[in-house]
Amino acid sequence: MDTLDKLKILSGSARYDASCASSGSSRSGGAGTLGNASTGGICHSWSDDGRCISLLKVLLSNDCRYDCAYCVNRSSNPVERATFTVEELVNLTVRFYRRNYIEGLFLSSAVVQSPDCTMERMVAVVRRLREEEKFFGYIHMKVIPGSSRELVRQAGFYADRLSVNIELPSRDSLNRLAPQKQKESILKPMAFLGETISANRLERKKSRKVPRFSPAGQSTQMIVGASPESDHRILLLSQGLYKKMNLKRVYYSAYVPVNRDSRLPVLAKPPLNREHRLYQADWLLRNYGFSADEILSEEHPYLDEHLDPKASWALRHPEFFPVDVNRADYAALLRVPGIGVTSAKRIVAARRYAVLTPDGLKKIGVVMKRARYFITCSGRPVERLFDKPALIRQKLLTAETLPAPQSLKQRQMSFFK
């Protein structure tokens, strides 16, 4: 099998991994080096469905010794197997980069022989790219759960971003669907990365000579819909990961059935809308000061299928509204549907000089078709519907247009490390 045959097999599974964003890095090359992750445009190429397409996304190997129920590469599946040598993968990356096909590398792998054996080869690839080929393009590398701390540490000095996939939202589900993986083997490297990334940032504040460690942070990916956990449970987990593990992003991946397995649910189609709502809720956790218990609860464990989580929260909390745009603080403004981070900042800045009116709000970017039901301007309501949440819901539903679901082919296949 030649390199291109292997590439066909090993990029096939990797193409649609959700956690491929290449933003957040500032690695820059210089004379005699190749690539640059910091120059605008080079590492930020997105397909029309919002996914990064400029990385070479590939597995080192799909020859897995594990047998995770949801994965196309599991050992019991009769799929064609291939494994790159270190040299093949390094040459391929450099050749593709020189031809302007790619701007970086997204490297993962199935578990070949053992986690350490796999991770050793992956580290060898990124080491050679950085040290011998002087490759300064973006590298996102997956950490193989169960691999040694020393290998994870080495990877952090070569990759821009590392990620250990949490895979499933609970220990029970992991035991049931991926019995060869242990929760600890996922959480330990994650915790190590979180601590080391923070420590490295502090050290670099004292001296810029300290080498950077995973400068674009760490992320993880979770499969949604293959196991029975509620959205509330998923958001609580994400919240914990952001707080305790210093994660940059949690990626949610709607479960795509690729195997027949009695442990898996039978779904008519992948839960793409659920994935979309989880991303919206995650955004509220990271940027809007919401907690998981505010967005959902034991009584309301699932996100509203038809309304975005912020509007849904607003309708359940009429006591919080109306918010007066000329008086409310920044945190309260952020809770108004139709007011985002940018427009909240603009409101706070603009009202120093003028009293804001509905027309003024529109000009500074507030989405009035949503915000109008929740605000007043110096005591004057835009709509007098505060006490009619059912009617507001109806109006918001009419205003909300869901993004067109992506086809199955556009989705990430099993590629969970």
Ligand code: SF4
């Ligand atoms: S998810 Fe990873 S470890 Fe599990 S079978 Fe697939 S490639 Fe192997």
